[in-house]
Amino acid sequence: MTLWPITLVTFKEGIRNRALYGITLFALLLFGATALVATMIPREVGKVSVDMALSTISFTGLLVVLFVGINLMAKDLDKRTIYTVLSRPISRSQYIVGKFFGMVLIIIATMGILSLLAMAVLVLMKMTFAADFFSRFSWQLIILADCLVVLMLILLSAVSFLFSSFTSSSFITLVLTIITYIIGESLSGVKALVESPAQAVGFTVSPLTRRMVEAAYYIFPNLSLFDIKVQAAHALTVSSSFVIWTVIYGLIYIVLSITLAALIFTKKEFP
């Protein structure tokens, strides 16, 4: 089981990254802002609290993937620790997969702590305000939204691994991952925009544009599927088939990304 030493070493290195201190502080500030802002809302204090708590988890997680995650691969390639690791009797694929699992552990650990903090803030808000400010509140949906966010972050991380496997610069990986995130989140909105009739949006869209958007829709990860924050904030129902299919989509995309990353990485040379 040679994956475990790589996974554990990756986890330790990542979790001790000084950037995490700054990111945690930032998250605490955002949670504080949650409590402050939600009290300014006349009626739906509950919905706004949930909005902000889940958004804090999302955004902080994004920072972890971008600045701790990408750094993990970059350190190996920029700073030549790769020689140390690859000198062991492990294959290139084992290296990539082991490292990725280490990253998954980091995401789960950090998001776990953040989620606990978020729950604490929500419990605090519920205790402070009367029940009818939280008229529609569902712990199950909030936890489900949280889990989907974690899955999305793992997916984004897998994509960043893919980029790391063929670029030599960690900056390029960072830029590409950010672009993928933006495209991934906005893609379904753009697709809806170009497919809606001209009079609804006020301009016509050429068929070429429509086809390009559709192609992009299948290539880039549709990250908006993993965003059920609005549903969680209003305790709306989310069908189990939606959840199942979204999770399957996510897992397949992750497996494809990592497999491709491992394949590309196997061809890579380190002169």
Added chain:
Amino acid sequence: MRRLLIVAALILAVCLHAMALGKAADAMKLLPKDESQAFVLPSPLLKIAALEFHGIASDILFLKSTVFIGSAVGRKEKAGIKEWEWNWYAKILDASTDLDPYFLDPYLYANAFLPWEPGKVEEANRLLEKGSRYRDWDWRMPFFVGFNDFFFLHKDAEAAPFFMEASRRPGGDPMLASIAARIAFKENRTETAIFFLEETVRMTDDQSLKELYETRIQALQSIALLERGVGLYKKKFGRFPSTVDDLVRRNIINQIPVDPYGGTYSVALDGKVRSTTSSELEPHISPLMRSLH
């Protein structure tokens, strides 16, 4: 000695900094604002720009709108708020509810403000109908639409189905169904309006909105009192009074009620009671009056 000078210079710099900041902020408030600032991105673009943060984007837009209302309510003369400012307000609430159509607060505020001073009834109803579609557990949305149709637009036929819908939803007063019938028979409008507004006050927890509605109820109650008086006068003397003072002189009513909007009452030739304000700053007939005739 040098250290002392440096410390003194630093303290001076900090004071200057605070002063400059204060002066600049004050000056900025006095800058003329114009219509070019009334731009709100169209909702499809907002949704794309908001990425996965539709919820908080909606919250932020709503908070922006409350800042506007806060400063507007502070301005004594409501008519001093310009048309384009109300347009912006409507657009902001529309954008907020496009980002999160289940969010209650924008709908409540849209209903509390748009149909009244700015007279944007259709705009308000468009928003509220959106709210009614999404918040299908909420009886207040169709209730508001029905009220606006009835009270402001005099579209009684259109109002009735909304009241029916409201009566069917959880928390909706089943009485609303019979009110729908009443409207169809065009009974006393002012008293019906008072009933609806009292319903609204009952469900409102926001203190500032409550006061707003109660002032309106007071105005309507004064009108209702005078209308009853005019009716009694007609019965007794066979014709309408020429002024409201006639009602007092002939002992129909004890005293002329106070118009919370500061206007004076008069009786029209057809017996309808009107109020005009004496304030030079509000030369128009109040929308309240507009809606009753």
Added chain:
Amino acid sequence: MDNINIAVADNSPMCSNNMIKLVNISKKYNAGIGEKRVLALDSLELEIHQGEVFGFLGPNGAGKSTTIKILMNLIYSDSGSAEIGGKDVRNPEARKVVGFLPENPYFYDYLTADELMWFGGKTAGMDLKSIRKRSDFLMTKVDLQNARKRSLRTYSKGMMQRAGLAFALIHDPDVVILDEPMSGLDPIGRKMVGDLLIELKQQGKTVFFSSHILNDIERFSDRAGIIIGGRLRLVDSLSKLLSVNSNLEEVFMKEVEAAEGEAAP
């Protein structure tokens, strides 16, 4: 002078067992867009016998590092094959018996030396108890006992080198490959590495190290190979080489001149 022309003298009594075998290894690098491709290694043939210390000598850029990296499967040869302990270098199993120290080793900032040893041992299939025992032994040997719980970020260059050596030896490998092991070390460090090389030889390990410092090759190698411009020009036992010439420098300069003579038409 054709491509494959090396003088190989096999006077070692254990020449029957080849721990490292490079057969017809060539490697071209793309120097840049539009520039000529550089031939880093040209049909290299080399065999290292079990139990010997082999010094790989050459000027900077001659192909020493390239050869070592091909052995460690960090880069891939264009042609030919390479084996360690009878296994192809492209097979991770080949590295089970290899301990590698790169030039200027670098490790994960936030790990401690102990955690690094654990990583090295675990990936080579050792159990925790053995790792602990070996760690204690090696940390003392390289004089890092006091620093083993500190994060590697805080280590000086000399300490890094020593940690690297311990890491390379944690699983008691039969083959030890060192790329410029003395580079950047102070006299104390050089002494430590030197003593270690001797000790490894006494234990019967196979050592393959590269250096551009003649003196180091002279002092520690049983056999030496001289590589210039990607071509292996001379391989012989130290005793043989020094019997004909007064010192290794003479041998070396002769080859350098010969190489320059071939290059210029």
